[in-house]
Amino acid sequence: MNTEIISPRLREEFVSLIAQQTGIEIKSQNYGAMGDCIINRMRELNLPNPESYYELLASETSESEEEWQRFVCLITNKESYFFRDKGQFKLLRQVILPELIRNNQRIKTLRICSAGCSTGQEPYSVAILIRELIPDWEDWQVDIIGLDINRESLKQAQKALYNTWSFRQVEEEIKRRYFKNLGGYYQLNEEIKRLVRFRQFNLVRDEMPNAEMGLSDMDLIICRNVFIYFTETAIDKVVMKFYNTLRPNGYLITGHAELSNNQVKVFQTKIFPESVVYQRRGGKLPAASVSVSKTNTTTIQPKPQTFRFSTPQSPPPSPLVTMAIPPANSPKPIINPPPPITFVEEELLAEARRLIQQKSYYLAEKKLQTILRQSPHHYTATYLMAEINANLGRYDVARKWCHAAMSLDNLQVKPYLLLAQIEEEEGNIEEAKEALKRVIYLQPDHFMAYLSLANLYQNSGDMDRSKKLRNTALKILERMPKNHKIEELDDISVGDLLRQLQDISA
Incomplete structure (x- = not known):
């Protein structure tokens, strides 16, 4: 250096x-x-x-x-790929876009902004979804605008030519239908390409709304894995720009856990299993509220990775900090009580938690590694290593740390909850169910596990079992103090969540 x-x-x-x-x-x-x-x-x-x-x-x-x-x-980080985050694209396909299409059926217009679009995979993915969802799409005025500060990224986006690494989560049928194979590279077809336009734009300094650029009255703004790079001041400024650029009832979708409650208090917050989304209301700036859709309930989402520099390349960038993986032969369960935590370990653990809260995952990782070198059987440090790796998207490594934490203390529910999230994110639904069932076995009053499991059964078509599980969660919530705040759900109160779940069950 x-x-x-x-x-x-x-x-x-x-x-x-x-x-x-x-x-x-x-x-x-x-x-x-x-x-x-x-x-x-x-x-x-x-x-x-x-x-x-x-x-x-x-x-x-x-x-x-x-x-x-x-x-x-x-x-800036230019790493992107098509249909990134299966859960959020499932939410777009099944809930958000169908709602916007219904609302705009009479005027047949759809205005969408992909802010921080990098090399174009995200707005083109949305264009493909719209092409799939609207049978008479050619009769609609579809305007998708991709914004990015990086001029070189936008040049690549306009070419719409991508290597195979950009399709690592794409079904072969989508590639066959919408791309032409040019021998290792894939060219997007013109009918999809025409739906998207790109503009160089500085979210912090440039004016927004901007009618001249077509940045006003938007139905949907997608800004994912952008705010994790921003200062708090910049986030506050850009969130208000987005609010004023959306039309009433328009949606903002961000990366997981990128925004705090205070930053989105002007929106109505909606919690779906796949993601939290934010909806603008008309009239005065509304106080923040939380709702649960009639067909979805709540779950916890992994947090995004922290900022890092990268150079454009096909494979994903290597982590800045070499990550130790727990040994294949995880420690045997501790029969005797663990040794007392030293004052130094307490300080390191507190610092690691603070760094995780700040999304400084690599620095937190170093603190935890220091603890584990001295105390290899330290349960909390082991679990937090799993959490960090999940936040960074290193699911295979996170899974190993989860199992290591379970081996150290098999009565703790957090590793099983995290493992369930990882398995669901990876599409391993049966494994996710088993992890949640283990949580319920260990902690029969864990209402979040019941809600998450209910959602998995609902998505697989087992409505009877889903309803029973949701009703069990309701009974547990009814016994809890109504003003108790649920940290995992953006501090929604038990009373508010209970009312919304009762509406769903009605």
Whole structure:
């Protein structure tokens, strides 16, 4: 790394300038990668020192504007693929888009924005869904706009030419129907391509709503895995832009757990098994509320991964921190009580929890590894390693840590709950059911397990069993204090959840 020639003071000024210009928050674990980008650009431009490069970026000149285009390409993550996040696309296909299509049947228009669209896979995936859902789609005015700050990504998006890695979650029938195989690369057909247009756009600095660009009265805004890179100030600003750009009853879909309750209080929050979504209401800015659809209930979703630099390439980027995997022969269950936790371990554990809360997963991982080197049978550290890996999308590794945690303390329910989420995300529904049944065996009053299991049976068509499980959850909730906040469900109260579940069962 070349960060030794960038002083700490100048480094902080770069971090502040990047946040101001783009909204992107550079985490401390990425300072080295940021420094490499700065030094590379400085040398490419034959500038004498990093201070000169900072002055160029900070100046309000055409040269600065052009250099930001190049610099942004280095600090943004361009990794994407078609139909990313099966659960959210299932929700789009079965609930959100059908509702919008019904609502707009008379005027036959549909306006959708993919914000932070990268190389175009997301808006094109939505276009394919619309083509599948609307029989007379050619009679509709469908306008899908993809926005991204990265000019190079948009150039690739406009070509609509992708390698096989972009299709790692796509059925062969979709590839056959909508793409032409060009020998290792796939070209999207023109009828889908025409539904999408792309614009370079800075979510933090550019005006929104923007009628001139067609960014107003949107039915749906999708902005996934973008806010995890942003500062809190930038998130607040962009969320309000989105609210004002949506038409009444329009939807905002983000990545899992990217927004806090306070940031979405102007929306109505709707909780589905696949994702939390946010709906704009007409009139005055409404207070936040939570609803559960008639056909869906609630579950907990994994959190998104933290920010990291990457270069464009086909395989996924390697993690910045080498991850230890629990040994194949997991520790045997502890018969005697575990040794007392030392003060140092308590401090490390508290710090790891704080870092996880801040989504600084790689730093949290290091803290936990320190604990596990000293105390290999530390249950909480082992479980948190599973949680971190699930948040980062490393499901195979997370699964192993889950089993290691179960071996250390087979009476704890958290590893089974997390394992159920992982199995469902991976499409292993029977394995997810078994994990949830284990939770219920260990903790018969765990209403979340009953609700999640009810949803799995409902999705597989077993409505009788689903109803029985949901009714059991209702009975458990009725015994709980009505003002108790449920942390896993964005602090919705027991009373509010109970009323909505009763509406579903009515």
